[in-house]
Amino acid sequence: MDQFTLNLIVIGLSFALYFGIAFWARAASTSEFYAAGQGVGPVVNGMATAADWMSAASFISMAGLIAFGGYNNSVFLMGWTGGYVLLALLLAPYLRKFGKFTVPEFVGDRFYSTSARMVAVICLLVISITYVIGQMVGVGVTFARFLEVSTTTGLLIGSAVVFAYAVFGGMKGITYTQVAQYVVLIIAYTIPAIFISLQLTGSFLPQLGLIGGYAPSGGDVAFLEKLDSVVTELGFAAYTADTPNMLNMFLVTMSLMIGTAGLPHVIIRFFTVPKVSDARSSAGWALVFIALLYTVAPAVGSMARLNITTTFWPGAVTGSAFSAPAVSLADIQSNPELSWVNNWQKTGLLAYSDLNGDGLIQYVSEPAAITAANKAIADAQAAHDAAADADKPALLQAVTDATAARDALLAETKVGKAEDSPTYAELGLVGNELTTVNNDIMVLANPEIAKLPGWVIALVAAGGLAAALSTAAGLLLAISSAISHDLIKGALKPDISEKGELLAARISMAFAIVLATWLGLDPPGFAAQVVALAFGLAAATIFPVLMMGIFSTKVTKEGAIAGMLVGLISTAVYIFLFLGWFFIPGTNVYPNTPDAHFFGISPAAFGPIGALLNFAVAYIVSSMTKAPPQDVQDLIQSIRVPKGAGAAQAH
């Protein structure tokens, strides 16, 4: 059976499972649609939260980001897990005690103002819609890759699948589907990791393999030391190298943590458990299930990085990279163990080119000066080819000069970082010949690189789809409940019947899916940048307003509204200054480079500063306005004690 058929079978079986669950658990009331009837146990809710939380980015891209970013990209590992501590300690139990369905509803009641609720709806929609775009792109790309269809077709299939189970199932259907999706994705992630850890370190647990010895050279050398020495020999930064900017690393981690705690689609998952104490422990269970993937991710990233490097430099398996010739073109074409190179080249995630014509593919880190020198030759050659005959001799001289300048550079540039590293000229190189290595290949091609059987590859396909679909469904629910519950029932048509609201919730979800699909077809800017915006805004708007609502009795409606607006606008403006207004390319005021950033703070790191501005403005404005009324004081006292949680209050 070929790989494609195997992929189809495994993916088809997983979908049949999701549809079956969604039909069995379809929602019959608004309480079931918004909060699964508040009858989900803490462990099950933890598992659903983990699937909801871990998106295509976590499953497919994160290990690759860590593989190539090394220690510096630990921000994702700490940031995307530490937020659960904030959720468990600062938000989840109190919001569960409050006992209603949406985040804006809490803001509206605590700050006794429909305007505050509407500002929260705006923040929620901006956050969730920017986030869902990234997920729909992920769905499209994943379907396209494994079903061998175009990205557009992939996106449309994915939308139809989400539509089928989210619109009918609501939170109840989504919750139980997410449990199944979690099981699929965690098996798909850990099985290849265990095999690779065994191959490279002899350790069954990838977490121990990461800090273990490197098996192929006898286990005396630490795996991380081996990885560092191989990549630095080729001119890359060491995997464990320290961060160039500690302040920025600190702020990005903080932004991801408080952003996680402020993401509406994660917060509403804690409305589904029966008791306040369940909300506390459920955050812990969510982190248990998330940690199963997140503690494995650095092992997957670092081990896949070493595997892909030693594939191209076979000598590096036991000795120096240059102790044996690089992998040959002939080998790539004929050796079945290397067939994955050409398979993934077709997808554009991997590309190679024998620049120096020696029949070997040398993978090195190419300094910018050499890239520029090679481009100068190509430009001079192009000018020569296009010129009239009379001008050719002069232009030919320019080509010769550019080549001489490049060759001088090759003679003096060392490939690696060490003193005794050979120069480009000594190795006969003119540049890096593995011209594209996409981050995502670290997870997607991992089973093939490690020579694992076909069913593991099919499982990874199903896992990637499960991760993307579960997050998209959770986000769509957050969007639809903000529209039907906060906008329609809360402001536009308060006397709507329960049946009417349930219908409105389903229609707004269908509408949200169509919008998300349309934006996914033509995403504004880069998906990763858009996700940075979602975290920054969640950190600067939703998290501070919820925290002040619970922990302060003094913050007034005027303070909360002013704080949210300042957080929203300052964070959005800082991001747009570097990435372009509304992500339209070319409209950025400053280049997005570390030198141009204010105090070295990247756009992704601005969230905590937006949050501080939010807190400061809210306190100043509150001190100048009339204190919250007595019934709000009573509400604050009531959410602070678990007693009397019960079911959602009718209202």
Add this chain to the structure above:
Amino acid sequence: MADKTSSNAYWAANIRVITVSMVVWFVCSFGLGIILRPALSGIHIGGADIGFWFAQNGAIYVFLVLIFAYAAKMNKLDKEHGVEE
């Protein structure tokens, strides 16, 4: 709602537990994983220096223990102050 004095004492105890937990949360991630890494580079856990290990694995384990310890402590406090569900 519980009577005022009891719920004030409960809330003060809750704030103390949260403060201690947040200190642990900060030290294991931002402290050991980022700020103190250069200073502690001589200490190793297996093949990794301690700062690197906390940043890529250790902080997550501490977060886990922290949440369950907090949940257990709060369940106890709920009972002591008579505010459990």
